[in-house]
Amino acid sequence: MNFNNLLITYNGAIGQVVINRPKKLNALNKETLQELHEAFSALEEDDEVKTIILTGSGEKAFVAGADISEFAHFSEEEGGRLAAEGQETVFNYIENLRKPVIAAINGFALGGGLELAMACHFRVASHNARMGLPEVSLGVIPGYGGTQRLPQLIGKGRALELIMTASMIDVDRALSYGLVNHVVSQEELIEFCEKLADKISNNSSVAISHAIKAVNAGFKNSNGYAAEIEAFGACFGTEDFKEGTTAFLEKRKADFPGR
Missing domain, CATH: 1.10.287 (Helix Hairpins)
Known part of the structure; x- marks a missing residue:
């Protein structure tokens, strides 16, 4: 599979998807969302792949958010369609994938980036990771499932506080909230996720x-x-x-x- 914004690699029964827009801190644009759908569709149909790891390129960001320049001038109708299409083709699609998807959060996971991580089946973060949903600071709310998945993971009160303050939290708080399952060093992140994936792959x-x-x-x-x-x-x-x-x-x- 060849993509403009993704790198796909294989290690035994593990497929790894890397969002590769480091100059944009791996921000999600329309093309990247479409490529994510195509990549996960192909990996789900690949009988050799048992588990998938999703991460971002570079050392700064998992995904720093959506590419705001693409929707800053959207109408109400266009905004609603943007959220509906994104949820159907990527976020809900990943959540309901038959194969486990582990988010390896290697830096900033903000806005659509945190929503993407939350759509995965569970999350492992490096020490430098920071997470948040800053959408209300732009006059909008999370539109890729953030208002639903965040309360499910950390509880209504904590979720509303994070959403309404548009605050970022560090990995210690994310771990205590249950937003991430594990915290490791950035150097250990992928290897740690691969060990988890191997354990999963040994089962049915x-x-x-x-x-x-x-x-x-x-x-x-x-x-x-x-x-x-x-x-x-x-x-x-x-x-x-x-x-x-x-x-x-x-x-x-x-x-x-x-x-």
């Missing part, structure tokens, strides 16, 4: 995809418990379930076929 990819779907259902206008029951039952019809239970009974390591 089919079961993991069902788990993602069931967990997400609990945060939507649906019955998460019913979704869990349905997904649990579906697992019994998979080759991965047969292999996993057989391996357990035979006291050996499972070799999941991913079906």
Whole structure:
């Protein structure tokens, strides 16, 4: 896959997506959002890829926000369409991807950048990372799911404070809030994420995809418990379930076929 604003690499069963606009602090423009959709679509269909790491190029930013120059003069209708299309093709798409996506936050994750990280299944940050949703300082609100995912992750009160003050927080506060799962040095960030990805890849990819779907259902206008029951039952019809239970009974390591 060749892109203008992304770098795609592979390490065994791990696919890595790097947003590569360092001169713009990896800000999200229309082209980059389209490329992200295409990249994640291709990685989801690649049977060799079990887990995906998403990060930014350079040492300053994961994604410092959206490219404001592209929408500064938009009308109400254009603004609404911008949010709807972005959520559908990238942010919601990543959240509902069948394969786990780990955000490796290597610097500033602001506005659309934090929204992108929150759309991933979990987050690991380097010590220099800073996070926030500064949209109200521009006279607008988060439009790529920030008003929904941030309260889900850190609670309503903390989320409203961050949104209304347009403040940045450091990694210590992000960790204490539950916004990130782990904090490591910038030098260790990708290696740490790869170790997590390897642990995930050793398990049933089919079961993991069902788990993602069931967990997400609990945060939507649906019955998460019913979704869990349905997904649990579906697992019994998979080759991965047969292999996993057989391996357990035979006291050996499972070799999941991913079906």
